[in-house]
Amino acid sequence: MKKGYNMSAKEESLLQPLLKTGKGFYAFVGVLLVLTVWFLYCWYNQLSQGLVVTGMRSIYNAPNYMAYGVAGGSPWGIYITTFIFWIGISHAGIAISASVRLMNLNKYKVVARMAEVLTLVALPMAALSIVFDVGRPDRLFNLLEFGRFQAPMLWDLSAITTYFMATIIYLYLSLRGDIDELALRIPRREWFYKRLAMHYEGTETDKERHKQTLWWLAIAIVPIMVTVHSVVSFVFGLMIARAGWYSTIFAIYFVVGAIVSGVAAVYSLAWIFRWLYKWQSLITDEVLKGISWALRNVLIIYIYLWIAEELTTTYMGPSAEIRVSDFLWNGPYAPIFWPLAVIGFGIPAIILLKPVFVKKTFSPKLTFIASIILNVAFWVKRFTIIVPSLLNPPLYQTGIYIPTVTEASIILGTFWLAVLLYVVFVKIFPIIELDVVEA
Amino acid sequence: MPSIRTLSVGMLGLLLIVAGVALWVLADSTSVVVSMPLASTGFLWAPLIWFLGIIVILSAALANTLPLKDYLAWLLVLVVGYLAVFVILVSVTSAILP
Numbered sequence: 001m002k003k004g005y006n007m008s009a010k011e012e013s014l015l016q017p018l019l020k021t022g023k024g025f026y027a028f029v030g031v032l033l034v035l036t037v038w039f040l041y042c043w044y045n046q047l048s049q050g051l052v053v054t055g056m057r058s059i060y061n062a063p064n065y066m067a068y069g070v071a072g073g074s075p076w077g078i079y080i081t082t083f084i085f086w087i088g089i090s091h092a093g094i095a096i097s098a099s100v101r102l103m104n105l106n107k108y109k110v111v112a113r114m115a116e117v118l119t120l121v122a123l124p125m126a127a128l129s130i131v132f133d134v135g136r137p138d139r140l141f142n143l144l145e146f147g148r149f150q151a152p153m154l155w156d157l158s159a160i161t162t163y164f165m166a167t168i169i170y171l172y173l174s175l176r177g178d179i180d181e182l183a184l185r186i187p188r189r190e191w192f193y194k195r196l197a198m199h200y201e202g203t204e205t206d207k208e209r210h211k212q213t214l215w216w217l218a219i220a221i222v223p224i225m226v227t228v229h230s231v232v233s234f235v236f237g238l239m240i241a242r243a244g245w246y247s248t249i250f251a252i253y254f255v256v257g258a259i260v261s262g263v264a265a266v267y268s269l270a271w272i273f274r275w276l277y278k279w280q281s282l283i284t285d286e287v288l289k290g291i292s293w294a295l296r297n298v299l300i301i302y303i304y305l306w307i308a309e310e311l312t313t314t315y316m317g318p319s320a321e322i323r324v325s326d327f328l329w330n331g332p333y334a335p336i337f338w339p340l341a342v343i344g345f346g347i348p349a350i351i352l353l354k355p356v357f358v359k360k361t362f363s364p365k366l367t368f369i370a371s372i373i374l375n376v377a378f379w380v381k382r383f384t385i386i387v388p389s390l391l392n393p394p395l396y397q398t399g400i401y402i403p404t405v406t407e408a409s410i411i412l413g414t415f416w417l418a419v420l421l422y423v424v425f426v427k428i429f430p431i432i433e434l435d436v437v438e439a
Numbered sequence: 440m441p442s443i444r445t446l447s448v449g450m451l452g453l454l455l456i457v458a459g460v461a462l463w464v465l466a467d468s469t470s471v472v473v474s475m476p477l478a479s480t481g482f483l484w485a486p487l488i489w490f491l492g493i494i495v496i497l498s499a500a501l502a503n504t505l506p507l508k509d510y511l512a513w514l515l516v517l518v519v520g521y522l523a524v525f526v527i528l529v530s531v532t533s534a535i536l537p
Contacts, residue, residue, distance in 0.1 A: 044535060047536055136536070137532040161521070162493050199509060213504050214500075
């Protein structure tokens with residue numbers, strides 16, 4: 001702290017992650033680094049040996065030596081599942097922050113930055129997941145040189161680029177004032193913060209200009225957010241002759257799904273920070289209750305869309321559609337599908353709906369458990385959207401898909417890397433806007 | 440009121456986007472939807488022009504708030520950083536791939 005500057009107790013509490021670093025932190029980061037090294041080794045292994053080390057080759061129709069995709073199988077597996085998962089998570093992040101700003105929901109300002117940073121770490125993980133899936137990432141420059149506008153992969157890249165750039169700019173502008181303040185509060189990092197604040201003056205005019213710019217950026221971000229996940233759905237929905245994907249509600253189904261998983265992730269983060277730093281006075285029960293209210297409502301819409309989708313395709317759908325449904329309901333993936341429906345969605349729905357029917361029964365801890373279950377469930381849900389359709393082309397079934405240890409390690413690597421990046425951010429910048437203290 | 444600088448940056452971004460899309464679409468003679476980019480038709484590097492347009496138009500928010508020098512530094516970081524991701528991924532993976 002700079003000589004002569006006295007921090008209030010609330011400010012000190014808010015800046016705890018930046019001011020204090022315990023042994024637990026180093027141990028946690030150490031574990032994350034070890035896991036990240038293991039992930040890099042597995043990726044190296046996949047690059048040097050090819051996608052044959054994954055389960056994406058057909059495991060009973062084709063012998064192991066057959067090339068990737070030759071005999072059918074599932075050319076998209078947990079890599080693309082994880083891609084959609086991260087895109088979904090990234091969704092709510094900046095969207096929540098933009099909504100807080102646009103609708104003046106000042107009560108939720110305490111979770112706005114947590115949400116923004118979530119988007120910032122989730123989007124690169126989404127992009128990386130695609131890189132894992134393509135057999136020749138050394139040809140990525142072809143996307144910029146020869147990319148064709150009809151290719152959904154280009155739509156993905158356009159959507160991710162736009163969303164990521166908008167997020168970086170939005171986060172920087174919302175953070176700039178705080179960075180300037182940090183130079184005053186943490187003198188040992190003054191040089192770094194001063195340079196990063198880039199001549200921020202902190203005058204009323206300056207603040208007003210930032211406020212207005214952020215407002216306009218928020219206006220732009222909401223449609224970008226909807227576009228990104230709609231585009232992801234079109235990658236599936238516009239695929240020729242693929243049962244299970246050719247659906248008019250896919251875009252909204254994906255957008256709503258992304259909002260549910262994103263809001264659940266923000267709730268989980270808010271609860272973890274509140275518990276870790278004892279921020280009960282900052283992230284109050286009322287704030288958590290408000291997020292859980294939003295989570296419950298979007299979850300109900302998602303379950304409705306899911307039922308509508310399943311019913312339409314299964315009841316009167318073409319035979320290929322029925323075969324995909326059968327594959328899930330009674331076939332090899334039934335042990336995944338039913339627990340997903342009952343545990344993954346049923347239990348969180350009950351937990352979130354309980355306070356509606358029994359007053360004063362909102363439990364932050366129980367809702368946290370529901371949010372974690374929902375996030376796992378949404379990963380599995382994406383798996384059940386992708387794999388059964390790929391294993392059931394219109395004429396024949398091509399085997400079953402079981403991911404290998406290499407694939408699982410690479411995918412888990414994106415999670416370790418995301419947590420690591422998030423933790424690093426929290427140690428350098430305040431995860432709650434400093435304005436909250438003044439308010 | 441946005442400044443002249445912000446409007447200029449916004450217009451430049453828009454121009455790049457329109458140019459990129461136009462070159463991308465007009466030079467492409469096929470109409471087949473495929474899931475992978477095929478190196479066949481289209482104006483070379485048109486997608487890059489479009490992506491640069493996206494970055495420039497979004498950077499108008501920075502132009503509206505930062506001094507000119509700082510804005511240019513940020514723009515450089517965004518563009519170089521974006522391209523660096525491709526360069527790093529391509530270099531590292533091509534060194535490993537057999």
